[in-house]
Amino acid sequence: MIEKTFIFIKPDGVERGLVGEVLRRFEQRGLTISELKKMTVSGDLSDKHYAEHIEKPFYAGLKEYVTSGPVVAAIIEGENSVKAVREMCGATNPIESAPGTIRGDFGLTLDANIIHSSDGTESAAREISNFF
Ligand SMILES: Nc1ncnc2c1ncn2[C@@H]1O[C@H](COP(=O)(O)OP(=O)(O)OP(=O)(O)O)[C@@H](O)[C@H]1O
Numbered sequence: 812m813i814e815k816t817f818i819f820i821k822p823d824g825v826e827r828g829l830v831g832e833v834l835r836r837f838e839q840r841g842l843t844i845s846e847l848k849k850m851t852v853s854g855d856l857s858d859k860h861y862a863e864h865i866e867k868p869f870y871a872g873l874k875e876y877v878t879s880g881p882v883v884a885a886i887i888e889g890e891n892s893v894k895a896v897r898e899m900c901g902a903t904n905p906i907e908s909a910p911g912t913i914r915g916d917f918g919l920t921l922d923a924n925i926i927h928s929s930d931g932t933e934s935a936a937r938e939i940s941n942f943f
């Protein structure tokens with residue numbers, strides 16, 4: 812089924828110049844970038860996007876990180892794009908992400924894991940409306 816998913820390249824990924832490399836991988840896979848923008852995540856948007864994590868002990872650090880510099884947000888469209896993109900990003904903790912995944916190839920630590928991707932079609936729809 813053709814579906815839309817949402818990603819953003821986190822501030823560390825943008826600062827390291829990984830935007831082109833990450834988007835290239837999605838295009839190479841056969842997925843389409845249907846919307847794309849560079850933006851700064853406000854504190855309010857962080858709270859909204861990470862509502863499920865707001866009470867967690869790591870949230871303060873996560874909010875500081877995600878608002879620390881520009882991100883590049885995109886809507887990625889294609890066959891089973893939610894699962895395809897999620898798997899291409901790799902496990903949350905880059906040290907456990909398989910080589911060949913974005914986090915497995917470019918990351919080493921949980922607090923700077925390069926990219927966010929939606930974990931389901933419902934969260935994708937919600938996150939797209941938050942960011943676009
Ligand atoms: N224990 C933790 N310590 C520090 N940061 C964490 C921890 N757990 C999660 N995070 C941060 O919070 C983000 C959201 O966590 P979540 O469990 O939703 O993982 P994810 O779905 O793989 O990542 P994302 O939502 O960013 O795509 C992670 O990507 C990571 O940056």
Ligand SMILES: [Mg+2]
Pocket residue numbers: 928930
């Ligand atoms: Mg998540």
